[in-house]
Amino acid sequence: QKEVEQNSGPLSVPEGAIASLNCTYSDRVSQSFFWYRQYSGKSPELIMSIYSNGDKEDGRFTAQLNKASQYVSLLIRDSQPSDSATYLCAVRDDKIIFGKGTRLHILP
Amino acid sequence: GAVVSQHPSRVICKSGTSVKIECRSLDFQATTMFWYRQFPKQSLMLMATSNEGSKATYEQGVEKDKFLINHASLTLSTLTVTSAHPEDSSFYICSAAWGDQPQHFGDGTRLSIL
Numbered sequence: 001q002k003e004v005e006q007n008s009g010p011l012s013v014p015e016g017a018i019a020s021l022n023c024t025y026s027d028r029v030s031q032s033f034f035w036y037r038q039y040s041g042k043s044p045e046l047i048m049s050i051y052s053n054g055d056k057e058d059g060r061f062t063a064q065l066n067k068a069s070q071y072v073s074l075l076i077r078d079s080q081p082s083d084s085a086t087y088l089c090a091v092r093d094d095k096i097i098f099g100k101g102t103r104l105h106i107l108p
Numbered sequence: 109g110a111v112v113s114q115h116p117s118r119v120i121c122k123s124g125t126s127v128k129i130e131c132r133s134l135d136f137q138a139t140t141m142f143w144y145r146q147f148p149k150q151s152l153m154l155m156a157t158s159n160e161g162s163k164a165t166y167e168q169g170v171e172k173d174k175f176l177i178n179h180a181s182l183t184l185s186t187l188t189v190t191s192a193h194p195e196d197s198s199f200y201i202c203s204a205a206w207g208d209q210p211q212h213f214g215d216g217t218r219l220s221i222l
Contacts, residue, residue, distance in 0.1 A: 034210050043114075043201045043216040044152070088152070096142075096211060100151040 002027045004091050006099035014107050019076040021102050023089030026070070033065055033072045034090040038101065044088055048074060079106045111135050112204045114214025122222050123194060129187045129217045131202030137182035138204035142211060143175070146199045158185055192221045 003026045013019040021035075032051055036044035050056045050063040050072065062075040072091075076083055086101040111134040119127050131141060143155045156172075158164040158179035166172045176188040185204075189196055197220050203211040 032208065032210075036213075041199075043213040044203075046210050046212060049210050090211075092208075095157070096205075098152050098154075 002091075002093075002097055004089055004097050004099040006087075006089050006102045008100060009103035010105045011102055012105045012107055013079050015079055015081060017079055019079045019083065019104055019106070021074040021076075021087050021089075021104065022071060023073065023091075023099055024071045025089075025091045025097075027091070027093055028067075028070065030067075030091045030093045032092040032096075033063070034092070034096075035061075035063060035072075035074045036088040036090060036098075038086045038088060040085075076104075081106045081108050110204075110206075110209075110212040112138075112202065112212045112214040114202050114217055116217060117215060118218045118220075120220045120222065121192065124191055125221075127189045127192055127219060129189075129200055129202070129219075131185045131187070131204065131214050133183045133204040133206075133212075136204075136206050136209075138185075138206055139182065140205050141179055141185040142203045142205075143177060143185075143187050144201045144203070146201060146216075148199075152201070155187075189219065192219070194221045197221045 005024045035048040038044040048063040050065045056063045060077045064073045084106045088101045089099040113132045115130045144152045155170045156164045156166045160182050164177040179185040201216040203213040205211045
C-alpha cells in the first residue's frame with residue numbers, strides 16, 4: 001500500500017528560526033509533490049508544488065525533493081507565529097495521497 | 109490562484125435530514141473533484157473521487173448510498189448526506205483539480221446533526 005509518512009509533531013521552533021518539515025513516501029514512481037498548510041478549523045491551502053529533484057524557492061518557503069531517497073521537505077525561513085499550522089505533504093502518481101500532517105508551533 | 113467555492117459553510121439540522129453540499133470551481137474546469145471528511149484533530153480522510161459525467165469512486169468503508177455524489181458538470185459537484193445522524197457530524201471538504209495540476213480546496217462545510 002502506498003504511504004506518505006510525516007512526523008506528527010508538534011514541532012516547536014522559535015520565531016525567526018528555520019522550520020524544517022520532512023516527508024517520506026513509499027512509491028518510487030511518484031511524480032508530483034505538494035505541501036499544504038491547514039490552520040485549525042480551516043481547509044488546506046496549497047503553498048508549494050515540486051516536480052523535479054532539487055530545491056524550489058518561493059518567498060520564505062523552500063521545497064526540497066530527493067527522488068532517490070524518496071523524501072520531500074519544506075523549509076520555512078524567518079518563521080513567524082502566523083506559520084503555526086499543520087503542514088500536509090501530498091504525493092501523486094495515479095492518485096494523490098496525503099500524509100497525516102505535522103503540527104508546527106512557532107514560539108514568539 | 110485557483111478558486112474553489114463550497115456552500116454552505118455551516119449546517120445545523122435535525123437527525124434524519126438530508127443535507128446537500130455544493131462544490132464549484134470558479135475559474136477553471138475541474139476534471140476531477142474529491143470529497144474529504146475530517147474529524148476534530150484528525151487527518152483528512154478521502155471519501156470519494158468523482159470525474160465529470162461518470163460515477164464516483166468511493167473509498168473503502170464509505171457507504172455510497174449514504175453519501176450521494178453528483179458531478180454533473182466540469183464546475184460543479186454535490187455531496188448529499190442522506191438521512192444524517194449525529195455520527196455524521198464532521199467537517200466536509202471538497203477539492204478540485206484539472207489534469208495534473210494540484211488540488212485546490214474549498215473552505216469546507218461544518219455539519220452538525222442534532
